[in-house]
Amino acid sequence: MILSLCSGIGALDYAVERLLGQRVILYAEKAYWPALVMARHFPDAKNLGDITRVDWASVAVEHPEITTIVAGFPCQDISHAGPRGGIGGRRSGLWAYVATAIREIRPGFVFLENVAGIRKRGLDVVSGDLAGCGYDLEWVCLRASAVGAPHHRFRWFGVATPSNPNRSR
Numbered sequence: 001m002i003l004s005l006c007s008g009i010g011a012l013d014y015a016v017e018r019l020l021g022q023r024v025i026l027y028a029e030k031a032y033w034p035a036l037v038m039a040r041h042f043p044d045a046k047n048l049g050d051i052t053r054v055d056w057a058s059v060a061v062e063h064p065e066i067t068t069i070v071a072g073f074p075c076q077d078i079s080h081a082g083p084r085g086g087i088g089g090r091r092s093g094l095w096a097y098v099a100t101a102i103r104e105i106r107p108g109f110v111f112l113e114n115v116a117g118i119r120k121r122g123l124d125v126v127s128g129d130l131a132g133c134g135y136d137l138e139w140v141c142l143r144a145s146a147v148g149a150p151h152h153r154f155r156w157f158g159v160a161t162p163s164n165p166n167r168s169r
Helices: 011-020 032-041 054-063 094-106 123-132
Strands: 001-004 024-026 068-071 110-117 135-143 156-162
Touching: 001 011, 001 094, 011 068, 011 110, 011 156, 032 110, 054 094, 094 123, 123 135, 123 156
Parallel strands: 001 024, 001 068, 068 110
Antiparallel strands: 110 156, 135 156
């Protein structure tokens, strides 16, 4: 089952549901409008709210069925169009909470999405944090139009799996 973090409107979640044949059971989305969209598209899933206030160790114990985490963490500090504060910026810094969730829950799959600018403003941190959690990361940059979006900007997609599969769920 899927835990979605920094869910937005759930586009990546929907794709991963279709890919793996799993369903979103929990999500963490603080923003009002995206949370409404998530509630509409995933009516049986529970919103945990603000990712910074969730006790991930408790979630791991209460939901051992979570095998996949999906996260499209904020891009504003990573984007070429934003303030360029990098992965430690006020918004993009939510990555640290995504990493904590991964460390506590130990899913078999982690699917990530962000802007292509992450390659220069945070990929080293994301890759290092995942390695520190015992995960290997593979990633690619694709034009958004390659996956059905109505624009040609490049997006970064990452998939992480346990370095030692016996340590995951």
